[in-house]
Amino acid sequence: MERKVILYIAMSLDGYIAKPDDDLGFLSIVEKEGEDYGYSDFVSTVDAVIVGRKTYDKVLSMGFDFPHSDKDAYIITRTPREPIGSVKFYTGSLPALVADLKAKQGKHIFVDGGAAIVHELLKHDLIDEFYISIIPILLGEGISLFKNGRPELKLKLMSTKQFETGLAQLHYVR
Numbered sequence: 001m002e003r004k005v006i007l008y009i010a011m012s013l014d015g016y017i018a019k020p021d022d023d024l025g026f027l028s029i030v031e032k033e034g035e036d037y038g039y040s041d042f043v044s045t046v047d048a049v050i051v052g053r054k055t056y057d058k059v060l061s062m063g064f065d066f067p068h069s070d071k072d073a074y075i076i077t078r079t080p081r082e083p084i085g086s087v088k089f090y091t092g093s094l095p096a097l098v099a100d101l102k103a104k105q106g107k108h109i110f111v112d113g114g115a116a117i118v119h120e121l122l123k124h125d126l127i128d129e130f131y132i133s134i135i136p137i138l139l140g141e142g143i144s145l146f147k148n149g150r151p152e153l154k155l156k157l158m159s160t161k162q163f164e165t166g167l168a169q170l171h172y173v174r
Contacts, residue, residue: 003102004128005050007111007118008042009145010167012135016142017115022058026137030165037133037169038161046071047107050097050121053077053089055114068112076117095124115143122150129173130155136166 010027011017018024030037049068056075059066066073066087074090074097081089090097098121101109111121121127132145155172162168 003048003104003106003108005098005102005109005111005121005126006042006046006129006131007121007127008039008131009111009113009118010133010135011145012137012139012142014138014140015144015146016139017113017145018143019139020142022054022143024058024062026135026139029137030133030135030163030167032163032165035163035165037163037167038131042131043110045108046110048072048074048101049110049112050074050076050094050117051112052114052117053079054116055112068110071110094120095126098124098126115145115147118145119147119150122146122153125151125153125174127174129171132170132172134168134170136168 009017012026019026049071051073053075056066069085069087071086073087075087076094077089077091080091083089111117111127153174155174158171158173160168160170
């Protein structure tokens with residue numbers, strides 16, 4: 001089985017993954033006891049995670065443990081740091097990292113954000129699948145998931161799911 005690079009992320013209806021100050025509070029409007037929107041099933045299909053350093057720092061600043069410490073995690077950063085268990089701080093080329101991961105046996109590769117990492121991967125045509133959860137809110141401003149200056153990419157819609165909370169989840173492949 002060929003490993004795929006899969007973006008699994010949530011955004012507002014107007015395309016923002018966070019408010020201007022990195023506030024993710026809007027995600028709470030779709031929180032529902034016992035509903036994870038397929039996240040657990042998805043995470044069981046991956047064994048490597050790519051995360052930007054700002055996203056990594058944000059998760060830690062919210063008082064959470066890093067959720068992917070049970071996988072090979074690559075924190076994309078410009079500042080070299082010692083690994084923490086399976087969490088590696090990667091300062092090299094993102095396309096080289098993806099090529100290296102795809103050359104190895106394993107499950108799929110999860111792109112967990114943020115926008116700068118998504119942009120860099122899209123510039124090099126390296127995302128194979130997209131799971132985008134649309135949160136029913138218009139934020140008006142913030143950090144856009146998709147930045148300008150990347151190539152056009154045609155996608156095929158594989159599925160849509162709608163949930164009681166108003167969240168809609170779209171699954172696209174290249």
